[in-house]
Amino acid sequence: MSERVDLWNNGNLVQDIFLGEIKVPVKVLRNDSFQAWYLLQPRENGNKSSKTDDLGSLRLNICYTEDCVLPSEYYTSLRNLLLKSSEVQPISASAAYILSEVCRDKYDAVLPLVRLLLHHHKLVPFVAAVAELDLKDTQEANTVFRGNSLATRCVDEMMKIVGKHYLKVTLKPVIDEICESPKPCEIDPIRLREGDNVEINMENLRYYVDKVFREIVRSSISCPTLMCDVFYSLRHLAAKRFPNDPHVQYSAVSSFVFLRFFAVAVVSPHTFHLRPHHPDAQTSRTLTLISKAIQTLGSWGSLTKSKLSSFKETFMCEFFKTFQEDKFTESVKKFLDDVSSTESKEPSGLSEPVHLKEGEMYKRAQGRTRIGKKNFKKRWFCLTSREFTYHKQQDKEPIFTIPIKNILAVEKLDESSFNKKNMFQVLHGEKPLYIQANNCVEASEWIEALCRVTRCNQKRLSFYHPSAFLNGNWLCCKATIENTVGCARCTADVPADTQIEIDGDRETERIYSLFTINMSKLQKLEEACGSIAVYQGPRKEPDDYSNFTIEDSVATFHTLKQIIDTVEKLNESHEKYQKKRSSSAKYGSEENPIVGKVS
Template sequence: MFSVLTLFLQCLKECHGLPLINGQNCDPFATVSLVGPSRNDQKKTKVKKKTSNPQFNETFYFEVTRSSSYTKKSQFQVEEEDIEKLEVRIDLWNNGNLVQDLFLGEIKIPVKVLGSDSFQAWYLLQPRDNGNKSSKNDDHGSLRLNICYAEDYVLPSEYYASLRNLLLKSSEVEPISASTAYVLAEVCRDKYDAILPLVRLLLHHHKLVQFITAVAELELKDTQEANTIFRGNSSATRCLDEMMKIVGKHYLKVTLKPILDEICENPKPCEIDPLKLKEADNVEIHKENLRYYVDKVFSTVVQSSISCPTLMCDVFCSLRRLAAERFPNDPHVQYSAVSSFVFLRFFAVAVVSPHTFHLRPHHPDAQISRTLTLISKAIQTLGSWGSLSKSKLSSFKETFMCEFFKMFQEEEYIESVKKFLDEVSSTESKEPSVMSESVHLKEGYDLWRPYESATSNSICHEPPCSDLVREMYKRAQGRTRIGKKNFKKRWFCLTSRELTYHKQQDKEPIYTIPIRNILAVEKLDESSFNKKNMFQVIHVEKPLYVQANNCVEASEWIEALCRVNKCNQRRLSVYHPSAFLNGNWLCCKATSENTVGCTPCTAGVPADIQIEIDGDRETERIYSLFALNMAKLQKMEEACGSIAVYQGPRKEQDDYSNFKIEDSVATFQTLQQIISAAEKLDEHHDRYRKKRSSSAKYGSEENPIVGKIS
């Protein structure tokens, strides 16, 4: 049993009486931070123009884990925290546009004083001790907000089995709108409440791709025009957004962080809006600076397909297929379906707000923020497949951006985008555009540096010496004894089409495995052959077992093979970490050689960012959302029952909260199951609370003292 505290700054509502700046109303915005000894999470509101009484009405969420209650790190790498030392800090700033932002005032609220019930109050803004940034006015104005926290008590795993199974089977329900996961997203007023724990849970259990595919297909049924594909704020788009934030962190780090560091630490002037230029500014130099940054970011992105996480590739592949099926006469929709996410909702967002993706420690100042905004706009446009035709230049909202984009009227940009999207969303049946011969192995080359062949798109990893891979055993199954003679020295060559191995350098391969036939590439337990640094290439025949010279080479081979194979839709989700010897699998003791694997494959996430998600923790959060919306679920159930039984006129839409009921019978059954599972969890929680209040000693770990003793 442990507890999770979710802090809801339910609404940063408004400010009143902010000071004038140079006799005029300011352009205020707020930064909202949760600050403690081991964290400083910061979020930012939108800028409100020319007002001393801004209306923000924005919501923010922070999640922490009670001290001594949870031993793992979350996927956000938040360790156990002492809530007594946490505080919410809200800073008000005047947007300086091209100069430094001006501090207006702040409030600080210790988390320990908050109750579980929400409350709304006005706070007087206070000056900051830092004299060089504080306002000179005595009256800093006031701020109104609504703030609370919710604390979830997570029960042992077996208590969540019923609700968890309903959620995990959602992608199998037809129609998907009658599934538990879909109902969850629809029943919550703010989709963010539901989508984040749902994505984490489905990701943890390897069910996310199937669910996103199903809800995307449902959304496409209602999409009438190809140019509006995936542009709304639906369950499908929100799921994908959250998935990319979680899974794509490392991808952004290896692609964007170096260039963003350059822009932020050594900025060049890039303003090209005539209304924002100063007299001494040279617009042509600014254009060249902006062009340099845009080209560098763009080239980095379109050359990064090999680093794109496998899970993202799987989803992009599904979106591409669904879009092509929905609009078969539009040749560009298969690209726009993917670019609408990878460019518009991933890279462009990360460029304009690098601090929210942990690419920069703080939000940039006004001048750098403006540069990043211009770069982001350019990347969005370059990434929109087919949008660079001359007939579409007039569609730019700003004339100066239209003029700037005349510098990009080269076919190579469009072709680069198309090639990149092909690489991150290719299907199994798609053959390489160039059918090339295998590149043979030679001595003297840098071992792990992939390069583009002059005559092909092949990726070749060439060893510097003859002892790259000492021994290989390719047919272990069915043998009762493993001897030294079964291991042979071999040379390997990897291209984008196949893996080959050779007896000697520059000789014809003795065996070839097409990349499309590789089902998984994983480490092999040392206990299998009493040898270190081994990995296995599982393909349509029997596994190929390989021993590398050292652990570094083994890891690099695994990574290289996984990257070229990540768009193979036949990849396995589970595997056997040991060999099949003496009539059974050494790992799970299964006696059939064809038994399904016993361990989840690891190739979906880069090895250096293992995402730890606690499924019980996420299921508890989902249960609490269902419990909070129980009245709404019961109204839906009543509406479904009346439709299914009488087939008469539906009740007013408000009676089931704008819920789209495609199949009343299936939805009714799902709602009954959700309500039943939630009620059982209610009983378990009530039983726990009674036991805790009656048996736990006041002041113990199970029943700590809250607040100060007077």
């Protein structure tokens, strides 16, 4: 197994030119620090490889970190300390916030932190808390969430994790068209080549911008629930901070979804797995121009005046004079309303119910207490943007209708409930509706479609029963009260195709390692808090902690003491566990596995 490293030139005159690549075997990275010279190789092109002459060489200095992940129970104290961060007042005194403060590069802290909080369904309240702190230091509404704070980095990382499928269904078809059948789009007079027609190029660029923009503003129904929940919190926090600015509620959301999500994905599609490789220079330039346009159009719905005056390039200003600002502004506002609302909405610009899916499946009669084949009837199901219905036959009047806004959860049903495969349940306040699809693919498609159209429902459930209530008890948890709270956390908050596998213990171990590396900073910060609490005069030795946020020295000191104590206990656990593994476990066993390849 090896890691591939690509080298590109991103100069002022020549943009993103591929220079060469190397492959480094993973086994050589197991050293604490590895330095070596490698000759650059041409990009792999199927069966043949080009000449290696004149590609130059690249020197790498790679640091390889190997975490030793202990059994889950060892991390209980540290994990609980981190997961309770959103409840700490002030948020700057929380363990998660302190982690970001002591790490030199916030990204090192943000990645495992976001994944851990996401895994335990604690990300939204934490983002809301750090965003509120961020807004306290924001003096002007037009700069809301424009910096690289902990709040903005957490949202950025969250969007990368949960928004992959959203980008795929929204942008991939049009990005593929641009990359595979490119049209000349250069409109900068300085960059034009001999024979280029600027009017035709401008028409080509306008065609691409219109198509990308149209796909984005029509995509709100596909936006993952978690992103909608975060956008809702940011929107209302910004409106609360600047109550006299009616546009800030939109700029708070557009600064993320347009500027930090869609625009970035357009200009770097390979980074978001929308394309297999970095695009060539001409295509890259086209994507850059489209990205600039999308950023501008996204900001039109959140500002009171036109953005034309802010363009540094005259040619972009001329390009945007062909746009009808009012038309695009309304589309942007409608889209931002859809992705940051807690009420179920229909796709932008549609007043009539939209047909989303229909097909024949089996429905179990509601309220029956016995298991039997007669309880399952073949019915025709229909899903629109307003309601979910079933009929005796296609084109007949519906027998039963569930308004979309009343659906509380859509989940799979354990096969053991009725000894039938491919079953799912629709929870809507009355008896659960149990449905059997014809196959597993069909079941997944229906669950996905129902989850997408109900993702903004305000009263979504957090817990459900994975089995049915039969013969006086729930088969899953044996509870005897039919309306008792579910025994399993809902898994369909995010559609199945956007869910990710997160190892919570591994992320906690990574955070423990970061705390260990920065132990001296933790101790200095603890001393600073003690000094501030005892002596209220000027701070001593400001270089040690002047860059840290200390709103409440007592609360911060208390959290720091917990962190240090927890990390020291984990240090002891690591030492004991390593000694036990090396002394008692057989080399090659599960407790002491072989590291690296076997020759």
